[in-house]
Amino acid sequence: MNFALSAHIGFRYWRARKANAFASFITFFAVSGILLGVAALIVVSSVMNGLEGQLKQRILGAVPQLTVHSEQALTDWEANVTDLTRLPGVLAATPSISTQAMVQSPSNISAIQVYGIYPEYEKVLEGKMQGMLNTHFGELEAGKYRVILGSELARRLGVSIGDKVRILSVEGVVYSPLGPVPSQRKFVVAGIFEMGSQVDASLAYVHYEDAQRLMRQAPGEIKHLRLYLADPFNAENLNTKVESQFTSHGIKVSTSDWRDTYGHLFSAVKMEKNMMSLMLSLIIAVAAFNIVSALVMMVVDKTTDVAVLKTQGLSTSSVMGLFIFQGSLNAIIGLILGLVIGIGLTLNLNTMMNSVGISILGAGQSLPVQLEWSQMGWIVLGTLVITFCATIYPALRAAKVQPATALRYE
Template identity: 65%
Template structure:
């Protein structure tokens, strides 16, 4: 028998009223479970993607994503610009300096990552500049010794634009008879930036020339280059390509990236996202295996029908196809409903929460949502494969029905 009659019979069995009310309830439970599981999986995964993306923008948009260093300095870093930008995934390259420092105000002191930058070079690249108040970065001029602080750091130090703070650097320490003396200078607070992340509490920006003077190094020497990447998460694949490119032009550099400082944080977020997806996938798995119970009951109810069809020439694969079609249609119904409701809720989650009066991140802060179509395809493929696997045992049991035994007392 061709597959078409098997599909037709399976569809008729699926449409027909079930004689066993309990089997009908199990089927409804399975469809509802798949529907709720797929809906929750789409919604929660999208929210977790949004939170990860927001964290990536707010942290990795402010800290160095990838740094190239040479101990003797780059004699002509501009000549390396084109080879570096030729590497796919590199968005920009600018001169850079960084040091661990202490910032002291009249009322407090705090440790910071001090970054020396050239504002004009980073204006189209840095996310921090768009999150500063009153275009504070325009005030960074070489020799003026002005500093821009994160909002949390400014509050801790109790300073505002126009106040003076003392910056002490761990680089450029001078040893005297009284012991090591750190390099220090007074800086004027030129402004404040706010990224809405831990960066606000531990980062500060000064002009590159002022940072070099604070570190007691020649201001005109560039020993670090900061690279901006299209996707900071692709840094592991990009690093060897960058090394090969620089080696081809006779440059040997040491490379460090954001994972040294924030890799543990994003690893924790990734693990949490994976665990949430696994937990919600178990809902779909439980619902899919409820299909097994419903189909086994259906096989028992339809034993006589299967025996009659076998006597009329229905093959083993065709019998399996009948019950696989029936179980798959139940799973497909739950999957389609879950896709529809999950996608609609994902795109409208913030209006829904506002209507219910629920604030997850605090008043006035919308929940970030990023729906990845590749992830959606993975959910669909996983649900379909799991559901097909759940139909195999009942289908094999139906295919094992012996017509003579089943029809003995008919």
């Protein structure tokens, strides 16, 4: 196939397409459809990526991303931590203990998840919790029975810093003649944090040793390590590697990660993002059908020209290339314009919304936007593939033109 010749003739046909006004009208809508589809796909995908990233930071920055559970106390846990941090994707590992509990104030009661931590080992977590207010983990001291509550939880309980709350643990229950008695202690609110997500209503942090006393466990024993990952979504791939680190030292452990508690939430976000992308991709598919219509009309209009070109020696593959080039050119124009408009709108989305007084998330809040270039590559590739496939049928129809039949009455 002489691609240069096919491209030259196809470009001339593309420039002269105004001879058929209706075909030009359909072509305009095909290019516009691709433009709108690509631009909308970029904007919506970027916003969904931003929302997912913000959700990941606000929730997975406050809860254990991957937890190691040992059946026996870890006698040399610091060495275990050193080995774990050498694994690719693991930022840090710290001792941790958790329990489900009830927290009670003079005015209300609420179910919570209590995490016991060593403040001196939680430097990574402090860096992740950008929304920590009024205090930091250094306020937690062993034996002082201090607690850090989420902002929504503190609001529900009607408490502030310095107030006392009672925490009742489901572990450490003792049985008396009157029945089971839960373990309970009074704690002083030492700080309030705000992550801007649902964890604000369900999490509390206390010192590791205070948590052990609350749960009536042997002091100083460390059976659980919480890991912080460079990408929490990679937790599934790290489970086996983490377990093998302990197995090689003869320690039997099991692992759990954030998917056990928040996996359904992120699965719903992922499904919503995929469905939005699918719906917007249909705009591009409809535009591709318009390309088919425009090319079919062009083939009908240029049947005589194709017959003459065939009599002059133009091969069947070159005839196909002629119309494939013409249809692909329309797709590329729409794609380039869509990329420019889509990226421009994405980068200036909040500025434009503020200028017209639109606030989707509420006053003073901006939409999180995150452009992913790999996603841009898939959008470009998908658009090119769909539009290329749309040009094949009209090109095949043009290639089947018989010169003798087409020129019989000329």
